[in-house]
Ligand SMILES: CC(C)[C@H](C(=O)O)[C@@H](O)C(=O)O
Protein backbone atom coordinates (compact mmCIF):
# COMPACT_ATOMS: atom_id res chain seq x y z
CA UNK A 452 0.00 0.00 0.00
CA UNK A 453 1.41 3.38 -0.96
CA UNK A 454 0.96 6.20 1.53
CA UNK A 455 -2.21 8.32 1.27
CA UNK A 456 -1.89 11.32 -1.03
CA UNK A 457 -3.67 14.60 -1.57
CA UNK A 458 -5.25 15.58 -4.87
CA UNK A 459 -2.44 18.09 -5.39
CA UNK A 460 0.27 15.49 -4.77
CA UNK A 461 -1.30 13.08 -7.24
CA UNK A 462 -1.42 15.66 -10.01
CA UNK A 463 2.04 16.97 -9.20
CA UNK A 464 3.66 13.53 -9.18
CA UNK A 465 1.98 12.48 -12.40
CA UNK A 466 3.50 15.50 -14.18
CA UNK A 467 6.92 15.62 -12.59
CA UNK A 468 9.49 15.04 -15.33
CA UNK A 469 12.25 15.56 -12.78
CA UNK A 470 11.86 16.14 -9.02
CA UNK A 471 13.25 19.26 -7.40
CA UNK A 472 16.58 19.29 -5.59
CA UNK A 473 18.02 21.91 -3.24
CA UNK A 474 19.70 23.49 -6.22
CA UNK A 475 17.04 23.14 -8.90
CA UNK A 476 13.26 23.40 -9.13
CA UNK A 477 11.23 20.45 -10.41
CA UNK A 478 10.55 20.11 -14.12
CA UNK A 479 6.80 19.86 -14.57
CA UNK A 480 5.03 18.73 -17.74
CA UNK A 481 2.19 21.04 -18.80
CA UNK A 482 -0.96 19.57 -20.36
CA UNK A 483 -2.62 22.79 -21.39
CA UNK A 484 -1.20 26.23 -22.10
CA UNK A 485 -3.67 29.08 -22.54
CA UNK A 486 -2.53 32.38 -23.98
CA UNK A 487 -3.98 35.87 -24.45
CA UNK A 488 -2.87 39.06 -26.15
CA UNK A 489 -1.33 40.82 -23.15
CA UNK A 490 1.28 38.44 -21.76
CA UNK A 491 2.32 36.49 -24.87
CA UNK A 492 3.98 38.93 -27.35
CA UNK A 493 7.48 39.00 -25.81
CA UNK A 494 7.43 35.22 -25.44
CA UNK A 495 6.90 34.79 -29.18
CA UNK A 496 9.58 37.38 -29.91
CA UNK A 497 12.00 35.30 -27.89
CA UNK A 498 11.05 32.12 -29.76
CA UNK A 499 11.76 33.86 -33.05
CA UNK A 500 15.07 35.27 -31.83
CA UNK A 501 16.20 31.81 -30.77
CA UNK A 502 14.80 30.03 -33.81
CA UNK A 503 12.50 27.83 -31.71
CA UNK A 504 9.14 26.28 -32.55
CA UNK A 505 6.13 25.78 -30.27
CA UNK A 506 6.56 22.27 -28.83
CA UNK A 507 2.84 21.38 -28.64
CA UNK A 508 0.65 23.85 -30.55
CA UNK A 509 -2.12 21.26 -30.16
CA UNK A 510 -1.94 21.70 -26.37
CA UNK A 511 -1.93 25.48 -26.64
CA UNK A 512 -4.98 27.66 -27.12
CA UNK A 513 -5.29 31.41 -27.60
CA UNK A 514 -8.05 33.96 -27.11
CA UNK A 515 -8.45 37.73 -27.04
CA UNK A 516 -10.02 39.23 -23.96
CA UNK A 517 -8.19 41.95 -22.03
CA UNK A 518 -7.82 44.82 -24.47
CA UNK A 519 -10.83 43.98 -26.62
CA UNK A 520 -13.73 46.40 -26.72
CA UNK A 521 -17.10 45.08 -25.55
CA UNK A 522 -19.14 47.64 -27.46
CA UNK A 523 -22.08 46.18 -29.37
CA UNK A 524 -21.41 45.06 -32.97
CA UNK A 525 -21.89 47.49 -35.84
CA UNK A 526 -24.42 46.93 -38.65
CA UNK A 527 -21.94 44.57 -40.38
CA UNK A 528 -21.81 42.38 -37.27
CA UNK A 529 -18.28 43.51 -36.48
CA UNK A 530 -16.95 44.61 -33.08
CA UNK A 531 -15.02 47.78 -33.98
CA UNK A 532 -11.56 48.13 -32.39
CA UNK A 533 -10.56 51.79 -32.26
CA UNK A 534 -7.69 51.95 -29.81
CA UNK A 535 -4.36 51.80 -31.74
CA UNK A 536 -2.60 49.91 -28.96
CA UNK A 537 -5.35 47.30 -28.81
CA UNK A 538 -5.28 46.96 -32.61
CA UNK A 539 -1.53 46.32 -32.49
CA UNK A 540 -1.81 43.79 -29.65
CA UNK A 541 -4.63 41.84 -31.30
CA UNK A 542 -2.87 41.82 -34.70
CA UNK A 543 0.29 40.58 -33.04
CA UNK A 544 -1.56 37.65 -31.47
CA UNK A 545 -3.12 36.78 -34.85
CA UNK A 546 0.30 36.79 -36.51
CA UNK A 547 1.87 34.73 -33.72
CA UNK A 548 -0.87 32.11 -33.73
CA UNK A 549 -0.83 31.80 -37.52
CA UNK A 550 2.96 31.50 -37.67
CA UNK A 551 3.24 28.94 -34.85
CA UNK A 552 0.07 26.96 -35.65
CA UNK A 553 -1.86 27.76 -32.48
CA UNK A 554 -5.66 27.69 -32.51
CA UNK A 555 -7.05 31.18 -31.85
CA UNK A 556 -10.51 32.27 -30.80
CA UNK A 557 -10.46 35.61 -32.57
CA UNK A 558 -12.48 38.66 -31.54
CA UNK A 559 -16.11 38.34 -32.50
CA UNK A 560 -15.93 34.66 -33.46
CA UNK A 561 -18.38 32.28 -31.84
CA UNK A 562 -16.11 30.81 -29.16
CA UNK A 563 -14.10 33.89 -28.16
CA UNK A 564 -14.19 35.03 -24.56
CA UNK A 565 -12.24 35.47 -21.34
CA UNK A 566 -9.50 32.85 -21.25
CA UNK A 567 -10.70 31.35 -17.95
CA UNK A 568 -14.26 31.12 -19.16
CA UNK A 569 -13.57 29.47 -22.51
CA UNK A 570 -11.18 26.74 -21.28
CA UNK A 571 -13.88 25.01 -19.20
CA UNK A 572 -16.58 25.85 -21.72
CA UNK A 573 -14.71 24.18 -24.61
CA UNK A 574 -13.88 21.13 -22.49
CA UNK A 575 -10.11 21.64 -22.74
CA UNK A 576 -9.98 22.11 -18.97
CA UNK A 577 -10.14 18.61 -17.49
CA UNK A 578 -9.53 16.94 -14.12
CA UNK A 579 -5.98 15.95 -13.24
CA UNK A 580 -4.33 18.27 -15.76
CA UNK A 581 -1.57 20.79 -15.29
CA UNK A 582 -2.75 24.09 -16.80
CA UNK A 583 -0.84 27.35 -17.06
CA UNK A 584 -1.41 30.77 -18.58
CA UNK A 585 0.36 34.10 -18.32
CA UNK A 586 -2.46 35.26 -16.09
CA UNK A 587 -2.92 35.10 -12.34
CA UNK A 588 -6.54 33.93 -12.42
CA UNK A 589 -5.58 30.67 -14.09
CA UNK A 590 -6.40 29.30 -10.63
CA UNK A 591 -10.02 29.23 -11.89
CA UNK A 592 -9.43 25.91 -13.69
CA UNK A 593 -8.55 24.25 -10.37
CA UNK A 594 -12.31 23.84 -9.85
CA UNK A 595 -11.99 20.73 -12.06
CA UNK A 596 -9.30 19.11 -9.92
CA UNK A 597 -6.58 20.42 -12.23
CA UNK A 598 -3.38 22.03 -10.97
CA UNK A 599 -3.71 25.43 -12.64
CA UNK A 600 -1.73 28.58 -11.99
CA UNK A 601 -0.48 31.79 -13.52
CA UNK A 602 3.03 32.20 -14.90
CA UNK A 603 5.19 35.15 -16.00
CA UNK A 604 5.91 36.09 -19.60
CA UNK A 605 9.41 34.52 -19.62
CA UNK A 606 7.81 31.29 -18.39
CA UNK A 607 5.22 31.56 -21.17
CA UNK A 608 8.23 31.39 -23.50
CA UNK A 609 9.61 28.30 -21.70
CA UNK A 610 6.28 26.50 -21.92
CA UNK A 611 5.79 27.40 -25.58
CA UNK A 612 9.24 26.05 -26.41
CA UNK A 613 9.33 22.95 -24.19
CA UNK A 614 5.82 22.25 -22.84
CA UNK A 615 7.55 22.13 -19.44
CA UNK A 616 7.98 24.51 -16.55
CA UNK A 617 10.49 24.84 -13.72
CA UNK A 618 8.59 24.94 -10.42
CA UNK A 619 9.27 24.67 -6.71
CA UNK A 620 6.76 22.36 -5.07
CA UNK A 621 4.21 24.38 -3.10
CA UNK A 622 2.80 23.28 0.26
CA UNK A 623 -0.78 22.12 0.71
CA UNK A 624 -3.59 23.75 2.68
CA UNK A 625 -6.99 22.16 3.29
CA UNK A 626 -9.77 24.74 3.22
CA UNK A 627 -12.85 23.24 4.82
CA UNK A 628 -16.22 24.91 4.23
CA UNK A 629 -18.95 23.04 6.08
CA UNK A 630 -22.63 23.85 6.48
CA UNK A 631 -25.13 25.19 3.97
CA UNK A 632 -25.49 28.59 2.34
CA UNK A 633 -28.65 30.59 3.06
CA UNK A 634 -30.74 31.90 0.16
CA UNK A 635 -29.09 35.02 -1.29
CA UNK A 636 -25.60 33.92 -0.20
CA UNK A 637 -23.37 32.59 -2.99
CA UNK A 638 -19.97 31.08 -3.65
CA UNK A 639 -18.60 34.60 -4.19
CA UNK A 640 -19.48 35.30 -0.57
CA UNK A 641 -17.62 32.18 0.53
CA UNK A 642 -14.40 33.29 -1.08
CA UNK A 643 -14.72 36.94 -0.01
CA UNK A 644 -15.35 35.78 3.57
CA UNK A 645 -12.41 33.40 3.47
CA UNK A 646 -10.03 36.13 2.29
CA UNK A 647 -11.46 38.59 4.83
CA UNK A 648 -10.80 36.00 7.57
CA UNK A 649 -7.29 34.86 6.59
CA UNK A 650 -6.03 37.92 4.69
CA UNK A 651 -4.58 38.38 1.22
CA UNK A 652 -1.36 36.72 2.38
CA UNK A 653 -3.00 33.83 4.23
CA UNK A 654 -2.40 31.34 1.44
CA UNK A 655 1.15 32.34 0.51
CA UNK A 656 3.21 29.30 -0.42
CA UNK A 657 0.22 26.94 -0.48
CA UNK A 658 -2.08 25.28 -2.93
CA UNK A 659 -5.58 25.33 -1.46
CA UNK A 660 -7.84 22.33 -1.63
CA UNK A 661 -11.42 23.42 -0.94
CA UNK A 662 -13.52 20.69 0.65
CA UNK A 663 -16.55 20.11 2.84
CA UNK A 664 -20.33 19.96 2.50
CA UNK A 665 -20.76 23.53 1.19
CA UNK A 666 -18.20 23.00 -1.60
CA UNK A 667 -19.69 19.65 -2.66
CA UNK A 668 -23.10 21.30 -3.02
CA UNK A 669 -21.82 23.89 -5.52
CA UNK A 670 -22.19 23.74 -9.31
CA UNK A 671 -19.04 23.87 -11.45
CA UNK A 672 -19.61 27.55 -12.19
CA UNK A 673 -19.86 28.35 -8.49
CA UNK A 674 -16.72 26.31 -7.80
CA UNK A 675 -14.87 28.28 -10.48
CA UNK A 676 -15.76 31.55 -8.73
CA UNK A 677 -14.06 30.28 -5.57
CA UNK A 678 -10.96 28.85 -7.25
CA UNK A 679 -10.66 32.03 -9.34
CA UNK A 680 -9.98 34.13 -6.23
CA UNK A 681 -7.56 31.68 -4.58
CA UNK A 682 -4.81 33.93 -5.87
CA UNK A 683 -6.36 36.90 -4.05
CA UNK A 684 -5.97 34.89 -0.85
CA UNK A 685 -2.27 34.55 -1.67
CA UNK A 686 -2.39 30.87 -2.74
CA UNK A 687 -0.46 29.54 -5.71
CA UNK A 688 -3.55 27.68 -6.87
CA UNK A 689 -6.88 26.38 -5.62
CA UNK A 690 -8.27 22.93 -6.32
CA UNK A 691 -11.52 21.03 -5.80
CA UNK A 692 -11.65 17.26 -6.09
CA UNK A 693 -13.60 16.17 -9.16
CA UNK A 694 -16.92 14.41 -8.55
CA UNK A 695 -20.13 13.61 -10.46
CA UNK A 696 -20.85 17.36 -10.81
CA UNK A 697 -17.48 17.77 -12.54
CA UNK A 698 -17.84 14.75 -14.82
CA UNK A 699 -21.31 15.79 -15.92
CA UNK A 700 -20.09 19.29 -16.73
CA UNK A 701 -17.16 18.02 -18.83
CA UNK A 702 -19.08 15.26 -20.66
CA UNK A 703 -20.01 16.11 -24.22
CA UNK A 704 -18.04 19.36 -24.45
CA UNK A 705 -16.23 20.05 -27.72
CA UNK A 706 -12.70 18.97 -26.70
CA UNK A 707 -13.67 16.51 -23.94
CA UNK A 708 -12.81 12.85 -24.56
CA UNK A 709 -15.62 10.90 -26.21
CA UNK A 710 -16.97 7.35 -25.97
CA UNK A 711 -14.45 4.78 -24.74
CA UNK A 712 -11.88 7.56 -24.24
CA UNK A 713 -14.26 9.30 -21.88
CA UNK A 714 -14.80 6.08 -19.91
CA UNK A 715 -11.03 5.62 -19.62
CA UNK A 716 -10.62 9.24 -18.54
CA UNK A 717 -13.37 8.81 -15.95
CA UNK A 718 -11.55 5.88 -14.41
CA UNK A 719 -8.43 8.05 -14.06
CA UNK A 720 -10.37 11.06 -12.76
CA UNK A 721 -12.14 9.00 -10.10
CA UNK A 722 -8.77 8.13 -8.59
CA UNK A 723 -7.81 11.80 -8.14
CA UNK A 724 -9.57 12.84 -4.89
CA UNK A 725 -7.44 13.11 -1.76
CA UNK A 726 -7.03 9.73 -0.04
CA UNK A 727 -8.42 9.06 3.41
CA UNK A 728 -5.72 9.91 5.93
CA UNK A 729 -3.61 12.11 3.60
CA UNK A 730 -2.10 15.03 5.44
CA UNK A 731 -1.94 18.73 4.60
CA UNK A 732 0.70 21.24 5.65
CA UNK A 733 -1.90 23.70 6.86
CA UNK A 734 -5.66 24.08 7.40
CA UNK A 735 -8.29 26.82 7.19
CA UNK A 736 -12.03 26.67 7.71
CA UNK A 737 -15.24 28.60 7.27
CA UNK A 738 -18.82 27.98 8.40
CA UNK A 739 -21.25 28.37 5.50
CA UNK A 740 -24.34 28.40 7.79
CA UNK A 741 -23.53 31.77 9.29
CA UNK A 742 -22.37 33.48 6.09
CA UNK A 743 -24.05 36.67 4.86
CA UNK A 744 -23.59 38.36 1.50
CA UNK A 745 -20.11 39.95 1.59
CA UNK A 746 -18.85 43.24 0.19
CA UNK A 747 -15.46 44.96 0.22
CA UNK A 748 -14.93 48.50 1.50
CA UNK A 749 -11.20 48.91 0.86
CA UNK A 750 -8.44 48.48 -1.69
CA UNK A 751 -7.59 44.80 -1.26
CA UNK A 752 -9.96 41.85 -1.68
CA UNK A 753 -9.27 41.04 1.98
CA UNK A 754 -10.97 44.25 3.13
CA UNK A 755 -14.41 42.71 3.15
CA UNK A 756 -17.33 42.63 5.59
CA UNK A 757 -20.77 41.05 5.82
CA UNK A 758 -23.18 43.41 4.07
CA UNK A 759 -25.03 44.21 7.30
CA UNK A 760 -21.73 45.01 9.02
CA UNK A 761 -19.87 48.24 9.64
CA UNK A 762 -16.65 49.49 8.09
CA UNK A 763 -13.89 48.71 10.61
CA UNK A 764 -12.43 51.37 12.88
CA UNK A 765 -8.69 51.95 13.24
CA UNK A 766 -9.01 50.64 16.80
CA UNK A 767 -10.28 47.28 15.44
CA UNK A 768 -6.95 46.71 13.70
CA UNK A 769 -4.45 44.33 15.30
CA UNK A 770 -1.29 46.33 14.52
CA UNK A 771 0.16 49.63 13.33
CA UNK A 772 0.70 48.54 9.74
CA UNK A 773 -2.90 47.42 9.31
CA UNK A 774 -4.06 50.72 10.84
CA UNK A 775 -2.03 52.61 8.24
CA UNK A 776 -3.35 50.38 5.45
CA UNK A 777 -6.95 50.89 6.59
CA UNK A 778 -6.54 54.65 6.89
CA UNK A 779 -5.06 54.89 3.39
CA UNK A 780 -7.73 52.62 1.92
CA UNK A 781 -10.62 54.53 3.48
CA UNK A 782 -9.11 57.81 2.36
CA UNK A 783 -8.93 56.54 -1.25
CA UNK A 784 -12.40 55.05 -1.04
CA UNK A 785 -13.93 58.15 0.59
CA UNK A 786 -15.57 55.94 3.21
CA UNK A 787 -15.88 56.48 6.93
CA UNK A 788 -14.66 54.07 9.59
CA UNK A 789 -17.36 52.64 11.83
CA UNK A 790 -20.23 53.42 9.43
CA UNK A 791 -22.55 50.74 8.05
CA UNK A 792 -21.89 49.90 4.40
CA UNK A 793 -25.61 49.41 3.65
CA UNK A 794 -27.05 52.46 1.96
CA UNK A 795 -23.74 53.70 0.52
CA UNK A 796 -24.64 55.41 -2.80
CA UNK A 797 -23.02 53.92 -5.90
CA UNK A 798 -22.56 55.07 -9.51
CA UNK A 799 -21.64 52.04 -11.60
CA UNK A 800 -22.42 48.33 -11.51
CA UNK A 801 -20.26 45.85 -13.37
CA UNK A 802 -21.52 42.29 -13.75
CA UNK A 803 -18.82 40.31 -15.49
CA UNK A 804 -15.15 39.11 -15.32
CA UNK A 805 -13.70 35.61 -15.08
CA UNK A 806 -15.01 35.49 -11.49
CA UNK A 807 -18.70 35.97 -12.27
CA UNK A 808 -19.63 36.15 -15.97
CA UNK A 809 -20.89 32.64 -16.64
CA UNK A 810 -24.48 31.77 -17.42
CA UNK A 811 -25.35 30.95 -13.82
CA UNK A 812 -24.12 34.39 -12.69
CA UNK A 813 -26.20 36.12 -15.35
CA UNK A 814 -29.27 34.06 -14.45
CA UNK A 815 -28.95 35.11 -10.82
CA UNK A 816 -28.60 38.78 -11.70
CA UNK A 817 -31.51 38.58 -14.16
CA UNK A 818 -33.70 37.09 -11.45
CA UNK A 819 -33.35 40.33 -9.50
CA UNK A 820 -33.67 42.65 -12.52
CA UNK A 821 -36.87 40.99 -13.72
CA UNK A 822 -39.70 43.53 -13.60
CA UNK A 823 -37.47 46.16 -11.96
CA UNK A 824 -35.44 49.12 -13.25
CA UNK A 825 -31.92 50.39 -12.76
CA UNK A 826 -31.82 53.38 -10.39
CA UNK A 827 -31.64 56.86 -11.92
CA UNK A 828 -28.06 57.92 -12.73
CA UNK A 829 -26.50 54.48 -12.30
CA UNK A 830 -24.58 52.91 -15.21
CA UNK A 831 -24.91 49.14 -15.35
CA UNK A 832 -22.70 47.01 -17.59
CA UNK A 833 -23.56 43.34 -17.99
CA UNK A 834 -20.71 41.63 -19.81
CA UNK A 835 -20.90 37.91 -20.62
CA UNK A 836 -17.65 36.00 -20.19
CA UNK A 837 -17.75 34.49 -23.66
CA UNK A 838 -19.65 34.56 -26.92
CA UNK A 839 -21.14 31.20 -25.92
CA UNK A 840 -22.42 32.60 -22.63
CA UNK A 841 -23.82 35.55 -24.57
CA UNK A 842 -25.62 33.28 -26.99
CA UNK A 843 -27.04 31.12 -24.21
CA UNK A 844 -28.19 34.18 -22.23
CA UNK A 845 -29.91 35.55 -25.33
CA UNK A 846 -31.60 32.22 -25.99
CA UNK A 847 -32.98 32.39 -22.45
CA UNK A 848 -34.11 36.00 -22.86
CA UNK A 849 -31.79 37.31 -20.14
CA UNK A 850 -30.51 40.10 -22.40
CA UNK A 851 -34.08 41.34 -22.78
CA UNK A 852 -34.46 41.46 -18.98
CA UNK A 853 -31.23 43.43 -18.57
CA UNK A 854 -32.07 45.87 -21.36
CA UNK A 855 -35.64 46.39 -20.17
CA UNK A 856 -34.26 47.24 -16.72
CA UNK A 857 -31.93 49.84 -18.27
CA UNK A 858 -28.64 47.91 -18.14
CA UNK A 859 -26.13 47.68 -21.02
CA UNK A 860 -25.76 44.26 -22.63
CA UNK A 861 -22.26 44.03 -24.09
CA UNK A 862 -19.90 41.78 -26.04
CA UNK A 863 -17.66 39.25 -24.26
CA UNK A 864 -14.35 40.26 -22.65
CA UNK A 865 -12.57 41.33 -19.46
CA UNK A 866 -14.22 44.74 -19.77
CA UNK A 867 -14.35 46.89 -16.63
CA UNK A 868 -12.55 44.28 -14.54
CA UNK A 869 -9.34 46.14 -15.33
CA UNK A 870 -8.80 49.45 -17.06
CA UNK A 871 -7.15 47.98 -20.18
CA UNK A 872 -9.99 48.78 -22.59
CA UNK A 873 -12.69 51.42 -22.91
CA UNK A 874 -14.90 50.12 -20.10
CA UNK A 875 -13.83 52.19 -17.13
CA UNK A 876 -15.21 53.53 -13.87
CA UNK A 877 -14.77 57.34 -13.76
CA UNK A 878 -12.50 58.94 -11.10
CA UNK A 879 -14.03 59.11 -7.65
CA UNK A 880 -17.05 57.03 -8.66
CA UNK A 881 -18.23 53.96 -6.76
CA UNK A 882 -18.68 50.67 -8.58
CA UNK A 883 -20.20 47.52 -7.20
CA UNK A 884 -18.31 44.94 -9.19
CA UNK A 885 -18.49 41.17 -9.47
CA UNK A 886 -14.80 41.03 -10.41
CA UNK A 887 -11.94 39.96 -8.16
CA UNK A 888 -9.72 43.01 -7.59
CA UNK A 889 -10.44 46.36 -5.97
CA UNK A 890 -6.90 47.77 -6.09
CA UNK A 891 -6.28 51.50 -6.39
CA UNK A 892 -7.12 52.48 -9.98
CA UNK A 893 -8.02 48.94 -10.98
CA UNK A 894 -11.23 49.88 -12.82
CA UNK A 895 -9.87 53.21 -14.05
CA UNK A 896 -7.82 56.03 -12.47
CA UNK A 897 -9.46 57.04 -9.19
CA UNK A 898 -12.14 54.33 -9.46
CA UNK A 899 -13.56 52.97 -6.21
CA UNK A 900 -14.53 49.31 -6.36
CA UNK A 901 -16.77 47.38 -4.01
CA UNK A 902 -16.45 43.66 -4.77
CA UNK A 903 -19.55 41.53 -4.35
CA UNK A 904 -21.67 38.74 -5.83
CA UNK A 905 -23.88 39.14 -8.91
CA UNK A 906 -26.94 39.20 -6.62
CA UNK A 907 -25.51 41.99 -4.48
CA UNK A 908 -24.43 43.88 -7.62
CA UNK A 909 -27.91 43.60 -9.15
CA UNK A 910 -29.52 44.77 -5.90
CA UNK A 911 -27.27 47.85 -5.88
CA UNK A 912 -28.07 48.55 -9.54
CA UNK A 913 -31.78 48.68 -8.76
CA UNK A 914 -31.62 50.81 -5.61
CA UNK A 915 -28.54 52.91 -6.43
CA UNK A 916 -27.11 51.98 -3.03
CA UNK A 917 -25.38 49.10 -1.34
CA UNK A 918 -28.33 46.81 -0.62
CA UNK A 919 -28.76 43.40 0.96
CA UNK A 920 -29.99 41.20 -1.91
CA UNK A 921 -31.83 39.00 0.57
CA UNK A 922 -34.38 41.78 1.00
CA UNK A 923 -35.19 41.64 -2.72
CA UNK A 924 -35.45 37.92 -3.39
C1 LIG B 1 -3.17 41.18 -17.67
C2 LIG B 1 -2.90 40.02 -16.78
C3 LIG B 1 -1.43 39.78 -16.73
C4 LIG B 1 -3.53 40.15 -15.41
C5 LIG B 1 -3.28 38.95 -14.50
O1 LIG B 1 -2.28 38.26 -14.54
O2 LIG B 1 -4.09 38.65 -13.68
C6 LIG B 1 -5.02 40.41 -15.49
O3 LIG B 1 -5.72 39.34 -16.03
C7 LIG B 1 -5.55 40.76 -14.14
O4 LIG B 1 -6.58 40.23 -13.76
O5 LIG B 1 -4.94 41.59 -13.46
Ligand code: SF4
Nearest residue numbers: 588804805865868869
Ligand atom coordinates in the same frame (compact mmCIF):
# COMPACT_ATOMS: atom_id res chain seq x y z
S1 SF4 C 1 -11.60 39.16 -16.29
FE1 SF4 C 1 -10.28 40.39 -15.01
S2 SF4 C 1 -9.29 38.99 -13.62
FE2 SF4 C 1 -10.13 37.80 -15.29
S3 SF4 C 1 -8.45 37.57 -16.72
FE3 SF4 C 1 -9.65 39.37 -17.35
S4 SF4 C 1 -8.65 41.09 -16.34
FE4 SF4 C 1 -7.90 39.25 -15.33
